[in-house]
Amino acid sequence: MSTYAQKKGFGATVWDYLTTVDHKKIAVLYLIAGGFFFVVGGLEAMFIRIQLAVPNSDFVSAGMYNQILTMHGTTMIFLAAMPLLFGFMNAIMPLQIGARDVAFPFINALGFWLFFFGGVFLNLSWFLGGAPDAGWTSYASLSLASEGHGIDFYLLGLQISGAGTLMGGINFLVTIINMRAPGMTYMRMPLFTWTTFVASALILFAFPPLTVGIFLLMFDRLFGSNFFVTAAGGNTIIWEHLFWIFGHPEVYILVLPAFGIFSEIIPVFSRKRLFGYSSMVFATVLIGFLGFMVWAHHMFTVGLGPIANAIFAVATMAIAVPTGIKIFNWLFTMWGGSIKFTTPMYYAVAFIPSFLMGGVTGVMLASAAADYQYHDTYFVVAHFHYVIVGGVVFAILAGTAFYWPKMFGTMLNETLGKITFWLFFIGFHLTFFIQHFLGLWGMPRRIFTFLEGQGLETGNFVSTVGAFFMAAATVVLVINIIITTVKNEKVGNDPWGDGRTLEWAIPSPPPFYNFKQLPLVRGLDPLWIEKMEGKKGMTPAEPLGDIHMPNASFIPFVISFGLFVAAFGAMYRLDYGWGLPVLIIGLLITFGSMFLRSVKDDHGFHIHKEELIDEDDKGVKA
C-alpha cells in the first residue's frame, strides 16, 4: 500500500512542487526556472546582436541597450547558468554518493525559492520603470548615477537570490562530507561530486563579499550612506574589490561543475576509467584555491600599481597549469578508448578545443601590460563567452542530454540532439570568434552602435548571423524536449549502457528515497566494478529496514515570498508612504515563518520495511 504512487491531479501536483523538499523535484524546479531565465537572457542576447548587426542601427535606444546588456549578463550568470548547474547538482550528486537525500532538505527548498523570487523580482524591473543599466558588474560610480529603480531591482533581487545560493552551497558541502554511502571514500567520489564540493566551498567564501558589497551599495542608494560617494570621503574602488573578490571565484563556481559533467561523460562514452583521477581531483582543488587570488586581474587598469598588477598577473597565469592538467586528462581518457559518439559526447569533444581557446585568450589577458590594450574591448567579450559558453553552456547542454533519462525516465531524441549540437557549435564560433578581432580592431564593449567605414560592419554582421544559429539550436532543443515528453518511452536503470557510477544503478527516475538499501562501494566507478564481475547491480551494505525521510513544507516558499514583499517596500520607501509598512510586513512574514519553523517540531517520517517489500512485488509484476 503506497500512497505516493497514485496519480495526482494538476492542483495536487503544483502543491507537491511548492512544498517539496525532495532533491530530485527541487532539481526539476531549478531546471524549469533556470531554463526559463536562460531563454529570457537568450532573447536579450538576440536583441543585442540585432542592434549591432548593422552600423547606426536604431532598433533599440542607447538607454534601452544598456538595460538589455546589463540584464543579459546578470540573468545568464545568476539566474540561468548557476541554477541550471544547481539543478544537476541536486539531481545527481546525492545519487552519486549513495545518499537518500541532501543534508538539509528544508534549506534546499528554501534556497530554490529564494533564488526564484530574487530572479522574478529582478526581472519585474522591465515592467516597473526600467531595468538596471550599469552592467552586470554594476560599478558604484555608474550605479549611484543611475536614475529610477533599475539598480535597486538589481541589488535587492541579487541579495535575495544570493542568500539562496549560499544556503545551497552549505547544503551540498555537508551532504558530501556526512552522507556518503559505506565505502564511498573521498578519493572514490565521482568527479562531478568533487567539483560540486569545491564549487560549493567557493560559494561559501565568495558570496559573503558580494552580500556586503550589495548591502553597501543598497545603503548608499536607499538609506543615504556614503560608502561610494567621493565627496563625503567614500571610495568607489571598494565596490570593485568586493565585487571581484566574489566575481572571479564565481567563474570557477560555474566552470568547475561544467568540468565535472564532462569528466563523467567522457569516461562513460570512452568506456574507460577517467585518466589521472587523482590529478583531476588535485587540479580541481587547486583551481578553487587559486581562484581566490586573482580577482584584481579585472582591475589592471584601475591603477593599483605595477607590483600588485604583476602579482595578480602571475597568479592568473598559474591557473592555466591545473586547467592544462585537466585538458590532457580528458584527452588521455579518450585515447585508446572505444568511443561512442552520442550527443553528450559530441559536446564533450567540442568543448575541449572551444574552452581551450578561451583559456589561451585568458593567459593573453592576464599579461597586465598587454591588458591595457584589450581592456573593455570586444576581445574581452569574446574571451569570456568562450569560457562561459564553450565551457559552461556546452556542459549544461551535454548534461541535459546525458542526465535527462535519469531525471525523467525517458531519452531525448539523439538525432534532434545532434542537430542542436551542430547548430549551436557552429553558431557559437561564428558569433564569438570574430569578436576577438573586432576587439583588436578597436571596438569597445558595451557600446550600443558603431559607425560606417570603420571596418566593423562585416565582423558584426557575421557575429549576428551566428547568434541566430544558436537561437535555432535552442528552438530545436525545446522541440526535442516536447516530443520526448509526449512520447515518454520509459528506459531502465542504465539507459546509456555504460554507466559507471551509482546513479546508473537505480531506476530512472529514482524512487523518492533513492536507495532501498544503501549500496556498498568497493572502489572508483562502483557500478562498473560490479558489472566487470558479472553482477547486475550494487551489493547492499545494509539489510532492508525502515527509511527516515523529511516532511514536505510550504514554509520555504513563504519565507522567500516575505523577502520578495519586503524588497518592494525597501525600494519604494522613499517614494511612497506605503513603502515602510510593506517593508515591515514583508520582514514579519519572513521572520514569522522562520519562527514558526523553529518552534514547530518536525521529525520527518519513516517508510516502513513492509512498504518497501510491497514495492518490490510490484516491480516483479510490471
Add this chain to the structure above:
Amino acid sequence: MHAEEKMTLEKWPASPEKQTLEAKNKFLGFWLFLGGETVLFASLFATYLALKDKVPGPDHALAKDLFEIPLAFLMTMILLTSSLTSVYAMYHMKNFEFKKMQLWLGITVILGFGFLALEIYEFYHYVHHYGHTFTSSAFGSAFYTLVGFHGAHVAFGLAWIITLMVRNAKRGLSLYNAPKFYVASLYWHFIDVVWVFIFSVVYLMGMVG
C-alpha cells in the same frame, strides 16, 4: 538512537549535540555557515579600514575624538562574560541538568541585553554630541555598518536563545533539541570573537592612530 526518545541521565550520551545524522549535519553546517560569516565580517572590516577617518570636512569627528576606552572596555567585558556563561550552560547541557542550563542561558541573555543597551547609548552619544551619523560621512557609514551588523547579530542571537529557552521550558532536554542549544551557543561565541576584533581594530586602533 531516535531523536524523540525520552531521555534520562543514565541514557544521556557524552556528546548529545551530535548523536543523530540530522544533528551531525546541523553541527557541521553551522560551522561552515560561520566560515561564511567570517568572510562577511572580514569584508566589513576591510571596508571600515579603507574608510576610517574619511570625512568630507575638517569639522567632522574622527576616530580619536569619538572613542573612549572605559565604555568600549565595559562592553567587551560584558560580552566576554556572556560567552563564559554560555559555556557553563553547555556544560550543564552535557550533564543533563536542564534547569541549570536554562539558568546560565538566562544570565547570558541578560548580559547580552546589557551589551546592546550600552551600544545603543554609545550610538546615541555619537549622534547627539558629535554629529557622527550613518549619513554624515563615509567614516560614519562604515563605522555604523560594521558595528551595527555586529549589534544586529547580537540581537538575533538573543531572540534565538530566548525562543529556544521558552520553547523547551516544559519538556527538558532531548537529542532533538540538544544540537539546537549547542549551535546557538556556537553562534554566541562567534559574535563574541567578532567583537574582540571590533574592540581591537575599531576602538583600540582608533585611539592610537
